[in-house]
Amino acid sequence: MATRAKDATKRAGVFSHQLSSWRDAADGCFVAAWRDLGDNAAEPNIFTESWFLRPALDQFDAFGRVKLFSLWDRDRLCGLMPLSTQQRYGRWPMPHVQNWLHHNAFLGTPIVRAGYEDQFWTEMLACLDNDPGQSLFLHINGLNIGGTVARALENVCANTGRRFALVHRTERAFLESGLTPDSYFENAVRAKKRKELRRQKSRLAEMGALTFSRDQSGTGIAAWTEEFLTLEQRGWKGRSGSALASAPATRNMFIEVLAAACVAGKLERLDLRLEGKPLAMLVNFISASGCFSFKTAFDEDYARFSPGVLLQIENLAMLDRPDIAWCDSCAAPGHPMIDSIWTGRRTIGRYSVAIGGAGRRAIFGAFLNTELARNAVPVATMEQVNGAGDDT
Structure with missing residues (x-):
């Protein structure tokens, strides 16, 4: 991939693309265009919107x-994706370019304006063909399989004879239904479990004032954020060193992202409290018609009362909102808590794509054949394999 600060190419007198350092995207006009793109993306992805990605880059890409x-259509921003060069692909020394993600970014789909999906991939692949640097292929991590953006990638590659493959896929909990919250809960959770949850909630209420709140305002945002960080740090994530507050960079990112999301009108905070003490807290981000259930924390001293589950039951109220069509759990595959409540699944996958000239593509093709063969998957198909690229 090009190492120079900026590379712009005009095509057909209308479209242009840029490949530039993210530090060059700080001016007000670019940020405003970026914000408009996020609000009008074919597939919402909060992790690539300006209010989330910029704080993440500040913390995790110091150099x-x-x-x-x-991608631009005249002066209109129509697509955006962060890219980085990696020297290794899993355990193999295979330099490649891939979409940049960090450990708290759970979707890698680029934000592309509706109607520009094919043009986005056409321009990006042409850019990488012309100047791939040392990279032998493009690896795209965290695409929503079956979405319009992933389908456009498949179509562009197939129509131009470009070698590509879906090399890995997983599923995670996803909320999407025309049912009311009560009906959805009854359909998703067996009667015996529902009865047990009602009993746990009643027992908590006997211990004091049990309150639930949902807030999309900025009132008390700084104090609420600190409460969340403290609550998460006290649990198993704190003990394992994976809590947001375990490292200054993730702590700072979380604080900055919540503040920026609040200003952008994208933040929803939920909590369950006993006598004012937080038992469970949840961060949702709203983007266009979608929602991302980003982070949750609960007090392990009250684990026998399932406060996290009780809060997620309250979270089902989003099914009544006409402006929200779905919610991505952002959870690990097979998550025992959310998988027991949300019955839908979103499929997330990784693609490897040929770039450059004939020699480079021949090397990639041989490597791809080896990777697919190692996992006993026919090369001509796009079935699931256990390939691995870098996560960050």
């Missing part, structure tokens, strides 16, 4: 190595 690929 400014990540670049932003952007």
